[in-house]
Amino acid sequence: MEIAHIIDGSFEGLLTSVFEAYSSRRFPAGICADDGYQLDFGQEQVHIRTDGAKASRVMAGILRKMGAAVYEQAWTAFLSNDATRHIKILRYLALGFQVGRALPDMLAEPAVMDVLELARPVARECNKLLGFVRFSIMENGAQFSEIAPEHNQLPLLMPHFADRLPDVPFVLHDSRRKLAGLHGAGQWRIVVADGLRLPGYSDDELEWRKMWKRYFDALAIEERKNARLQMSLMPKRYWRGLTEMQPAAVGAGCRAALPPESAKLAILQDPPAISL
Amino acid sequence: MAADLMERLGILTGAAKYDVACTSSGASRPGAKGSIGSASAGGICHSFAADGRCISLLKILMTNHCVYDCKYCANRRSSDIPRASLSPDELAELTMGFYRRNYIEGLFLSSGIEKSPDSTMERMIGALELLRRRDRFRGYIHAKAIPGCSEGLVTRLGLLADRLSVNIELPSEKSLKLLAPNKGRDAVIRPMRHIRERIAQSGSELAVFRHAPAFAPAGQSTQMIIGATPDSDFQILRLSESLYRKFKLKRVFYSAYIPIGSHAMLPLGQPPLLREHRLYQSDWLIRFYGFSASELLSEENSNLNLRLDPKCNWAVNNLGLFPIEVNRADYELLLRVPGIGVTSARRIVRARRASVLGFQDLKKMGVAMKRAVYFITCAGQYWRGIRFDEKNICSNLLAGLPQHPDGLPEALGYEQLSLFPGGPPGDGRLDSAGARGAFGALGLGLPDSAAGAQGALAMPGAQAALGAQTALPALSAPGTFATPGALPAPGAQAALAARIEPRASGAILRIAATAAPPN
Numbered sequence A: 001m002e003i004a005h006i007i008d009g010s011f012e013g014l015l016t017s018v019f020e021a022y023s024s025r026r027f028p029a030g031i032c033a034d035d036g037y038q039l040d041f042g043q044e045q046v047h048i049r050t051d052g053a054k055a056s057r058v059m060a061g062i063l064r065k066m067g068a069a070v071y072e073q074a075w076t077a078f079l080s081n082d083a084t085r086h087i088k089i090l091r092y093l094a095l096g097f098q099v100g101r102a103l104p105d106m107l108a109e110p111a112v113m114d115v116l117e118l119a120r121p122v123a124r125e126c127n128k129l130l131g132f133v134r135f136s137i138m139e140n141g142a143q144f145s146e147i148a149p150e151h152n153q154l155p156l157l158m159p160h161f162a163d164r165l166p167d168v169p170f171v172l173h174d175s176r177r178k179l180a181g182l183h184g185a186g187q188w189r190i191v192v193a194d195g196l197r198l199p200g201y202s203d204d205e206l207e208w209r210k211m212w213k214r215y216f217d218a219l220a221i222e223e224r225k226n227a228r229l230q231m232s233l234m235p236k237r238y239w240r241g242l243t244e245m246q247p248a249a250v251g252a253g254c255r256a257a258l259p260p261e262s263a264k265l266a267i268l269q270d271p272p273a274i275s276l
Numbered sequence B: 001m002a003a004d005l006m007e008r009l010g011i012l013t014g015a016a017k018y019d020v021a022c023t024s025s026g027a028s029r030p031g032a033k034g035s036i037g038s039a040s041a042g043g044i045c046h047s048f049a050a051d052g053r054c055i056s057l058l059k060i061l062m063t064n065h066c067v068y069d070c071k072y073c074a075n076r077r078s079s080d081i082p083r084a085s086l087s088p089d090e091l092a093e094l095t096m097g098f099y100r101r102n103y104i105e106g107l108f109l110s111s112g113i114e115k116s117p118d119s120t121m122e123r124m125i126g127a128l129e130l131l132r133r134r135d136r137f138r139g140y141i142h143a144k145a146i147p148g149c150s151e152g153l154v155t156r157l158g159l160l161a162d163r164l165s166v167n168i169e170l171p172s173e174k175s176l177k178l179l180a181p182n183k184g185r186d187a188v189i190r191p192m193r194h195i196r197e198r199i200a201q202s203g204s205e206l207a208v209f210r211h212a213p214a215f216a217p218a219g220q221s222t223q224m225i226i227g228a229t230p231d232s233d234f235q236i237l238r239l240s241e242s243l244y245r246k247f248k249l250k251r252v253f254y255s256a257y258i259p260i261g262s263h264a265m266l267p268l269g270q271p272p273l274l275r276e277h278r279l280y281q282s283d284w285l286i287r288f289y290g291f292s293a294s295e296l297l298s299e300e301n302s303n304l305n306l307r308l309d310p311k312c313n314w315a316v317n318n319l320g321l322f323p324i325e326v327n328r329a330d331y332e333l334l335l336r337v338p339g340i341g342v343t344s345a346r347r348i349v350r351a352r353r354a355s356v357l358g359f360q361d362l363k364k365m366g367v368a369m370k371r372a373v374y375f376i377t378c379a380g381q382y383w384r385g386i387r388f389d390e391k392n393i394c395s396n397l398l399a400g401l402p403q404h405p406d407g408l409p410e411a412l413g414y415e416q417l418s419l420f421p422g423g424p425p426g427d428g429r430l431d432s433a434g435a436r437g438a439f440g441a442l443g444l445g446l447p448d449s450a451a452g453a454q455g456a457l458a459m460p461g462a463q464a465a466l467g468a469q470t471a472l473p474a475l476s477a478p479g480t481f482a483t484p485g486a487l488p489a490p491g492a493q494a495a496l497a498a499r500i501e502p503r504a505s506g507a508i509l510r511i512a513a514t515a516a517p518p519n
């Protein structure tokens, strides 16, 4: 009978699943995390208890036998929202334990291509967001931004902004996953954030948005207008967070004109709320 | 903020927008405690304007007053437009305000010539000094060296900026004389040469003294206006080629001339966008694909084919070299096949070590089959039904390329080509700051500060400790993070993913070296 692993959804859980597959000599036909992979009827379910020590042995094996690029590739693929990512990563790593460092070159292998195709959109979205994140400065000096990415981007974005704004306390809120990246005092981490209580915006925050919009509009060259090109490089799904893409009337000075996230977040329930 | 700042921002942005350089690439600099900002080697686009161009920097003039009268320029003395200036203080404030909100990667500062080239440069240097010294800004700065200014000032500017540029604007001396009577070739070439020498010198100093201040670490670039004068594409590309080879320029930008006001000596009508696009494609071939200008064009055939991209055009004119066998051909030759780019050529070279490649494999590796099939064989086989003759190939290639209503080939934004201007496009691996961090950490041990802390926390097994250990970062600022209790439990596992993030693999690698592999 085929088996399916049930893991807790963490990367360590996935690596533990790899460990168990080898030590039990039974490879799962599917891996199910709490976020949606449908079990086939008739698969035996094996619950995997995440084990840091086992995960770390697998990681050591990956780094030694296949190199850091493979580890990074698996990690990036893991951040994808594709529900089949776990089993694909397991197959990728299993092939890697056979062939070692040749793994990334074997692009004709479906197991390798699958993971490449998982990782690619994650990296692409990350590149977009590094630019498209828009912070607001709050009345207490901290910064806040909300994103709703397709893939789990906080683990990639947090180190970037923590490095760039080392002395600035900031919160990056992934509203789709209800996660928040918190940064302050040279540290960052990611927590579950079902509710966020936000302080008000700083006095001139709206002024700054207007300045930015003015800049944005003034920069376009009329004779070269190309809405299609603009749209393909900056797809509509990002617009909600981009202050420059809001109609000019927005930001006329009233609170209600602020992007919708503020309204929504300001009235979220109490604990476990994070206040800035 | 001064009341009319918004107005002046509008005027000075409008006056700067015809300078097409907007990349923030070529410099790589991590953040530092006590400072704000970092630079990322590949550059980051923060927005895209209504014309589809990438917005990466606050591109602005200090003033649009100008004593010169260059015919092609909207800010020339004789043109009747609203004028404005910014003080160094206002400029620094704007830059920092935009930067903190992640609107921009940095500043691109240029200026009209208010009194003299030297006094203009002094003001620009003043603004950059405020940014770098007072505001401790570590983000990207691109500054224009004003033609005709003294070398000492260029040197000071280069120690503050990541990239310097002097715009050639017109590709021949004759055109320059005609349209930019106050400048002349020398006023442009002299500072370019000086910058080149200083960059070379700084490079060798850095090799000896690690802390020698870097001079324009992202190199220098220039811009040429296309279509304002009768200069041919061959002239333009030959000039670019020598700028890359002799002056070691990082980029040459091409800007389709847009009639600004009217002048008897200048053309009217639509900007030649397609020609500009073809020049960017050719420029790309020269920089990354090993082509030379004289392979693409000649004295007799001196303008680019607007209907066919320059690589297809070259291949069709050199059919004798094709078809090539993808499982054997050198990397250099693969690069010359239309439809195969740097990324896919690299993938092919890697993948064919492991197995013989067929057409299906190529497709998966990102080869544009529509174009490539006419020029390759896989294991000795042609793509089914290919007829190998020039006329047939040519018409098929043209039919296969979607055309934009106004003649522009679909989707291919000229600025897209500049997304990886510092080097050839990556090979499809993650190209984010996070991933680069991983390599930094692996090669050099963990960087200090935040990364170090993360690295320690990142050890698997340490996670139980994490919740207890990081009572959330206590802040000195008025904003203090309140701890939302210990780390959230199982439902929150996705969040825990952060714990084995690749940045930390340096630490992990070290502890892991002693652990046994899984079976």
Ligand code: SF4
Pocket: B066, B067, B068, B069, B070, B073, B074, B075, B076, B077, B111, B112, B113
């Ligand atoms: S010197 Fe510069 S700003 Fe002045 S007219 Fe010439 S191009 Fe324009």
